[in-house]
Amino acid sequence: GEDVEQSLFLSVREGDSSVINCTYTDSSSTYLYWYKQEPGAGLQLLTYIFSNMDMKQDQRLTVLLNKKDKHLSLRIADTQTGDSAIYFCAEYKAAGNKLTFGGGTRVLVKP
Amino acid sequence: EAGVAQSPRYKIIEKRQSVAFWCNPISGHATLYWYQQILGQGPKLLIQFQNNGVVDDSQLPKDRFSAERLKGVDSTLKIQPAKLEDSAVYLCASSLAPRGGYTFGSGTRLTVV
Numbered sequence: 001g002e003d004v005e006q007s008l009f010l011s012v013r014e015g016d017s018s019v020i021n022c023t024y025t026d027s028s029s030t031y032l033y034w035y036k037q038e039p040g041a042g043l044q045l046l047t048y049i050f051s052n053m054d055m056k057q058d059q060r061l062t063v064l065l066n067k068k069d070k071h072l073s074l075r076i077a078d079t080q081t082g083d084s085a086i087y088f089c090a091e092y093k094a095a096g097n098k099l100t101f102g103g104g105t106r107v108l109v110k111p
Numbered sequence: 112e113a114g115v116a117q118s119p120r121y122k123i124i125e126k127r128q129s130v131a132f133w134c135n136p137i138s139g140h141a142t143l144y145w146y147q148q149i150l151g152q153g154p155k156l157l158i159q160f161q162n163n164g165v166v167d168d169s170q171l172p173k174d175r176f177s178a179e180r181l182k183g184v185d186s187t188l189k190i191q192p193a194k195l196e197d198s199a200v201y202l203c204a205s206s207l208a209p210r211g212g213y214t215f216g217s218g219t220r221l222t223v224v
Contacts, residue, residue, distance in 0.1 A: 031212075040217070041217055041218075042215035042218050043204075043213075045213070045214070088154075096167060097142070098159070098167065101154050101155075103151075103152055103153045104152070
């Protein structure tokens with residue numbers, strides 16, 4: 001199976017909170033990342049969390065990490081129409097210096 | 112700081128033709144990556160360079176794909192001959208140091224017909 005898994009789609013109303021979930025398989029991952037991809041664009045690094053942390057907050061973004069369950073989530077507070085994009089989680093493994101991406105979650109923000 | 116530059120933005124070729132993509136990473140970034148992103152999927156690593164040496168090319172279809180990074184700066188990725196299943200966006204990324212905080216270019220969208 002895939003190393004990193006995400007749900008395909010999330011629809012949310014403007015102003016509400018969005019929660020995007022991700023599961024990974026490698027407990028040796030040292031960093032976990034969230035990237036955003038808008039149509040026709042490359043991937044933009046949003047935030048990351050080190051594996052010895054369980055939460056990180058950065059303005060409207062909150063990352064939660066459950067290492068026991070290998071579960072990562074990204075919460076976007078006060079979701080705006082500009083947040084409509086595909087969000088990828090990725091795990092970084094120091095062995096091999098490799099970043100492995102999930103399949104992406106398409107977030108649609110409705111006015 | 113200038114970003115990662117890629118060209119061309121779009122390319123349409125017939126199957127069995129050849130194509131080349133170019134990437135100019137952020138100045139000073141030692142590590143350069145080429146990813147393939149098929150529509151509806153996450154990016155998949157093709158090859159990783161550290162300066163001008165290949166670190167990982169285990170996922171590169173070497174019978175048709177090749178890449179080089181001369182002088183540890185710019186890089187080119189070539190496909191020869193192209194197949195229909197090579198239709199994808201090819202993303203270049205660079206990083207100053209390991210850990211995964213890569214900066215991506217806008218990608219080259221390849222359509223093979």
